[in-house]
Amino acid sequence: MNKKLENLIDNLMRGKCGLLYQYLNEIEDLIYDNLTPQKIMLHYNIQEIHKNRCKCIIHNGDNNTSLQFTNKGFKCHSCNTTGTLLEFIRLASNLKTLNDAKIYAANNFTNINLPFYDVEDYKSKTKLAIINKFEITGSYITKDYYDISLLPNGYCNFKDNKIEKSTENIIIKSNANSKVSLDQELTKIEQEEIKKYGMPKYIKSLNNASSSKLISFCKNSSKFINKELLCNFMSYQYNLSEVDYVDNDLFLITKPDDLPSKSFSGILNRILFPIKDHFSNTVVGYLCRSIDKNHNTKWLLVTDFNDDGTIVEFNKGNFLYNLNKVKDKQPKELWITESIVDAIKLESLGYSAISSMGVNLSITQIGLINKFFGKDIALNIFFDNDSNNNSNTGKEMSYKLCHQLYDYGFKNLNIIEIDSLYGKDLTEWAINIRNNILLKNLVETWYKNRYTFNINDFSEINIIKDKTKATTNSLQCSSPLQLNNIYKLITMLENYLEKEDLKNLELSKLMNIDIEQFNLFSELLKNNIITRTKCFSELNIINLTEGQYNLLVNYYKTEEILSIDSHCNKRQISSIIFNTKKYKKSIDLSKYIPSIYNNIEDSLYEVVVDNNIPF
């Protein structure tokens, strides 16, 4: 490698690593939201003996309860190791740094699917992508490489960093030619997977499935299915009758003796929803729904079990639930749900539905939609309404997904918001009203009230981004109404705050302000100041002009104004006027008025007078 190329790579890598660390910091809260001691114990296959107590796998001791978890951290009473939950993951998975632990946790405990498994992997893959691009373009210009990113789409938010700002422009530009962009991106992902696994991840998933003991067991063991409990549960929990799901091959075993081996005990008392490959129609993995209240984790994604009972996780990113069936129907509209059961329920009502098994779509999943339906299909995004939580993830991710799909060239996008009155998703509504005809009518109503994505509704994103420290990524989670509110609020705040102060405001806090109330409140304040002060002619003012008085009255109390009038000379007055106008708020008068806060002797000293006074 020549020296010039080495320098180029070094320069680029510094920026790319900075971006990774910033991204990992930003998702840290999200990671913690998804971490519980129970999830961690399940993941590492540690048995919980008492609440939050288990064996310590760090020093591998014999005491079954030496390790104690809290919601924030852990402590081992034998080896005295202690730390956060992320630190536990770092130790348990033998990772070098906390950033490595964050990457591992993001991939294994959240919906995020990062295409790298630690910092070193990120570096080597990024470097490889740069070299590949160099081989094609031969360019030594750094900005030609800004579009290379392994981070989730749209994440490049060094707001004050010119380099990253131009990255966004380049991404937007390349998206103008979106058909190429999606294909290029898919090719890039596949090439990286081949380099890492020796084959595309999709093929690897198929290989895992074909050698899975669990899948072959389920296929040949329908006689063990507890049909009665399965029917009862599906009816009770989702208002689904057997005809609705009979061809979905659901599986449920409740007797331990029916299991071929103890290592399969993870499927006991869990309904297995098979996820099938879109080409071969064969099972590639299961989403397992617990029906046992004592289970710590409600949902598991499984391809197989290792001999010691640990999970071989199913990689959902290469598949879409129900795509194998829907793809042959050539529907004009395709519904995308967050959960598998919502897709089953929609299908039972006569709609064509797939499930992304979460609120994100991987690029590969978007590629699948494109491959089977093309970019003109109407996509109806029908995620959960989490409006009872602090943040409505389903709604936010619907908008985010629309931007992503739009960038890849999909233009026919609808967001269908479920009314939260009787539940956050379709199946919750189903069991609360237990009337499928009414339910279908409701779906039609929600559909009629759909939001049809129009990129012009989001033009305020760029303005808001320039004036605050909000990122494109976070703003793309907002509805047009929310954006408009934020925009109005910022416009109002501009009257009170300096540009830099505005930039320091947390947008997430602004979002919760009721704009109408804010408006009213600021009007009240203004009027109150004006009515409680006397007008110019009522006061015996000597030095101030009426114009100066009318300006000062907005910012100072009457006695302060009288004190300015009686103590300041003309230069000091104009200095006060100038600075008050400049900062649009009251300034510290003690620097300008002799003797207000000082002794008489002090008042003889020179008082601050600013240069460039306009009169």
Ligand SMILES: [Zn+2]
């Ligand atoms: Zn220990």
